[in-house]
Amino acid sequence: MNVIVITLVVVSVVLVVASALWVLKALFKELSKSRSRS
Amino acid sequence: VRGYPVGTVIVQVVVTVMILSVYGAMLTWVALRARAARRFEDFSLAGRALPLPLIFGSLAATYVGPGFSVGFVGKGFNSGYLFLGIGLVYALQNILVGWLVAPRLRSLKDCHTLGDVIGQKYKKTSHVTAGIISVILCSSLAAVMIKAGGVVVTDIFDLPNWSAVVIVAGVTTLYTTFGGLRASVITDAFQFATFALLLPVLFLWIWIFRGSGMEGAFIQQAVHATQEGYRDLTWIDLLGLVTAFLLGETLIPPYANRALASRSTQISRNGFILAGGFSVFWFMVMLSMGILARGIVQPQTNEDAVLLTLVRRTLSIECYALLLVVLVSIIMSSLDSLLNAGAVSLAEDVVKPFVSLSDHQSLQIGRCATVCIAGTAALGALIVPGIIDGLIQCYSLWAPAILPALIFGLWIRKPRPLAGMLSMITGLMVAIFFLFMVPRVAAVQSLAKIPAILPALGAALVAYMAGHILGSPPQEESS
Numbered sequence: 159m160n161v162i163v164i165t166l167v168v169v170s171v172v173l174v175v176a177s178a179l180w181v182l183k184a185l186f187k188e189l190s191k192s193r194s195r196s
Numbered sequence: 197v198r199g200y201p202v203g204t205v206i207v208q209v210v211v212t213v214m215i216l217s218v219y220g221a222m223l224t225w226v227a228l229r230a231r232a233a234r235r236f237e238d239f240s241l242a243g244r245a246l247p248l249p250l251i252f253g254s255l256a257a258t259y260v261g262p263g264f265s266v267g268f269v270g271k272g273f274n275s276g277y278l279f280l281g282i283g284l285v286y287a288l289q290n291i292l293v294g295w296l297v298a299p300r301l302r303s304l305k306d307c308h309t310l311g312d313v314i315g316q317k318y319k320k321t322s323h324v325t326a327g328i329i330s331v332i333l334c335s336s337l338a339a340v341m342i343k344a345g346g347v348v349v350t351d352i353f354d355l356p357n358w359s360a361v362v363i364v365a366g367v368t369t370l371y372t373t374f375g376g377l378r379a380s381v382i383t384d385a386f387q388f389a390t391f392a393l394l395l396p397v398l399f400l401w402i403w404i405f406r407g408s409g410m411e412g413a414f415i416q417q418a419v420h421a422t423q424e425g426y427r428d429l430t431w432i433d434l435l436g437l438v439t440a441f442l443l444g445e446t447l448i449p450p451y452a453n454r455a456l457a458s459r460s461t462q463i464s465r466n467g468f469i470l471a472g473g474f475s476v477f478w479f480m481v482m483l484s485m486g487i488l489a490r491g492i493v494q495p496q497t498n499e500d501a502v503l504l505t506l507v508r509r510t511l512s513i514e515c516y517a518l519l520l521v522v523l524v525s526i527i528m529s530s531l532d533s534l535l536n537a538g539a540v541s542l543a544e545d546v547v548k549p550f551v552s553l554s555d556h557q558s559l560q561i562g563r564c565a566t567v568c569i570a571g572t573a574a575l576g577a578l579i580v581p582g583i584i585d586g587l588i589q590c591y592s593l594w595a596p597a598i599l600p601a602l603i604f605g606l607w608i609r610k611p612r613p614l615a616g617m618l619s620m621i622t623g624l625m626v627a628i629f630f631l632f633m634v635p636r637v638a639a640v641q642s643l644a645k646i647p648a649i650l651p652a653l654g655a656a657l658v659a660y661m662a663g664h665i666l667g668s669p670p671q672e673e674s675s
Contacts, residue, residue, distance in 0.1 A: 160415045170480035171396045177256070177474055178392035184249030185385040189229045 212517040227371035230379040236558035239376030251467035257388035257529035262344040270499030272486020275425020283479035294468025298455040302464040311545030317605035318616030327545020334538030339576030340586035369570040387525035436647030444591025449537035539565035596623030596652035614667025623656030
């Protein structure tokens with residue numbers, strides 16, 4: 159049980175951070191698009 | 197900083213000011229690059245061109261407010277992983293909305309708000325009623341967010357409450373007024389990235405370097421806390437919590453606006469499904485942080501103070517400044533979405549049905565409405581009783597008043613205007629009765645233990661059915 163809980167916590171942390179990086183990448187892409195439009 | 201040598205204090209103050217300045221500069225840069233809205237369509241729906249990662253990030257940033265961050269750390273501290281089960285219901289709600297409702301919303305033509313959707317299904321009176329309920333809900337939730345922001349800023353800078361409220365409301369209003377939904381979504385994405393990177397990193401740091409024992413102690417605390425939480429929960433509390441998490445926040449105006457503003461029906465659906473999935477992992481991290489705090493923070497600490505106390509006890513002043521950045525991001529990303537959704541609803545659902553407006557006039561009214569709603573919410577923030585109580589009151593009003601009419605309206609082929617109107621008025625009235633009358637009237641105080649959302653939702657459903665049976669189908673408009 160210990161291993162399962164610890165694994166779930168670590169996987170959650172990794173997925174939250176990965177989501178943040180995915181959104182950040184899309185944000186910079188969107189901002190660079192709006193720069194080229196203006 | 198009391199008790200530190202003068203040199204250390206100076207370094208801490210300089211680093212703290214630098215962290216806050218860098219965050220402020222980056223937020224300003226992002227908000228400026230989002231550009232001002234030039235048409236009402238940009239202000240209300242960001243030109244209906246938002247891609248999947250931004251819809252997902254903005255949805256997650258909007259629902260992760262003080263309740264799902266500071267509040268959930270406190271819940272983990274007191275009841276372990278008990279709230280993970282309840283949180284799964286919230287994830288399920290988002291996934292169901294994404295799968296069943298969001299694509300239907302996005303496929304409707306000429307809809308800027310939920311009021312527009314209800315207006316298309318049930319005609320003008322219901323349109324305006326839904327608009328008024330949306331504006332009141334957004335203003336009330338914004339008041340709760342501003343209060344939460346004020347509490348954080350006051351706690352860290354020791355400022356008077358009113359000035360903390362002015363700072364939080366003022367900065368958010370500034371970029372939302374000019375940039376509209378696009379600025380709101382783009383700054384949400386930046387704020388989401390900020391708190392979703394920093395908070396898990398702070399958690400891991402404390403766990404690895406300050407936690408007492410990596411596995412054994414943590415698991416022991418988790419089991420003990422979850423058992424304690426389960427023992428204190430009655431079945432009626434559980435039913436109320438599950439209903440509130442399942443329906444209370446469903447399709448509130450900012451979420452509906454994001455469903456309508458997606459680039460396609462597919463993005464609308466996937467955005468909600470991904471945001472629902474993300475919530476499970478987010479709750480896991482927040483609850484784990486609360487469990488970790490059990491070995492470090494005093495047991496009698498107030499639930500809402502657990503996160504701040506944990507960071508204060510284990511990390512340096514500079515990390516406390518980082519936590520401020522995280523919390524301000526969490527609060528502002530929810531607040532800007534509520535201000536924009538309320539303003540768009542006021543212009544589109546309350547003013548437009550009575551006055552013919554040009555695009556430019558609609559845009560100006562939307563901007564003025566943003567400032568007015570922020571001002572009203574800032575005043576309201578000074579009298580909001582408590583953050584969690586305020587949120588529960590808002591959700592208890594929203595779900596019964598709007599959801600039956602909205603969901604049936606989207607699924608029934610020819611919805612009856614009487615059904616929509618009856619359901620909205622009955623749901624609202626019963627919720628108001630249970631929230632504000634029952635605790636004050638001695639004759640009915642025995643009903644005070646029942647969560648308001650349950651009887652109000654039941655009454656709204658019955659009223660909808662009665663209206664559907666008694667009402668006549670809408671007349672086809674000749675144009």
